[in-house]
Amino acid sequence: MNEALAIGSAVIVLFGSVLSLFSAFGLIRLPDVYLRSHAATKSATLGVLFILTGAFLYYTFVHDVVSVKLLLGIVFVFLTGPVAGHLNARAAYRTGVRLWERSTRDDLKEALQQERAQAKKQAEIRDKLR
Amino acid sequence: MVDLLLQASLVLLMLSIAGCMYRLLKGPSVSDRIAALDTIGILLLSMIAVFGMLQGTTVYFDIILVIGIVSFIGTTAFARYIERGAVMEDE
Numbered sequence: 490m491n492e493a494l495a496i497g498s499a500v501i502v503l504f505g506s507v508l509s510l511f512s513a514f515g516l517i518r519l520p521d522v523y524l525r526s527h528a529a530t531k532s533a534t535l536g537v538l539f540i541l542t543g544a545f546l547y548y549t550f551v552h553d554v555v556s557v558k559l560l561l562g563i564v565f566v567f568l569t570g571p572v573a574g575h576l577n578a579r580a581a582y583r584t585g586v587r588l589w590e591r592s593t594r595d596d597l598k599e600a601l602q603q604e605r606a607q608a609k610k611q612a613e614i615r616d617k618l619r
Numbered sequence: 620m621v622d623l624l625l626q627a628s629l630v631l632l633m634l635s636i637a638g639c640m641y642r643l644l645k646g647p648s649v650s651d652r653i654a655a656l657d658t659i660g661i662l663l664l665s666m667i668a669v670f671g672m673l674q675g676t677t678v679y680f681d682i683i684l685v686i687g688i689v690s691f692i693g694t695t696a697f698a699r700y701i702e703r704g705a706v707m708e709d710e
């Protein structure tokens with residue numbers, strides 16, 4: 490019984506590493522930084538969640554250790570992975586990294602132009618008042 | 620059986636880290652390198668978890684937490700640096 494549970498958690502860990510391998514494959518093959526950040530953020534985070542969950546189950550069943558630290562690690566990776574990906578993609582767009590030439594839609598461009606124009610106008614007004 | 624599965628997942632994780640290293644060295648823009656570095660940090664964290672399971676100890680849990688936190692802070696600092704040219708801004 491215990492052996493079966495251990496094998497089950499090890500299979501979960503193996504599935505997580507397969508997901509991580511897919512994310513590395515996407516990181517190599519996809520054409521631009523925004524598409525790559527999908528692979529780097531989503532599937533890598535899911536893979537790590539699977540691996541840590543498998544480790545948590547393994548320690549719970551085999552060693553009778555319920556580790557709060559591991560749970561904390563799972564929650565932390567789950568929260569910070571997407572945030573880091575978003576920050577990185579935002580920094581990439583604002584520093585002018587090009588989209589893939591076959592991308593068809595860019596909604597952020599107009600919004601960013603409007604924002605920059607507004608900021609410029611406000612700076613001019615501030616300069617006049619000075 | 621369990622050991623075999625865990626060793627197989629270690630090999631897969633090593634291959635993924637190698638793929639991320641390729642992107643880290645080649646990546647055309649700085650953001651590519653940052654994304655690859657972030658992924659390497661997360662994969663290293665899971666590799667340490669698997670390694671701890673193989674050895675049957677619980678002492679690696681602290682390392683998992685610390686690597687998670689440091690990797691996130693590093694990514695945030697890099698992203699802010701390339702966006703605004705400074706990590707901390709004084710208002």
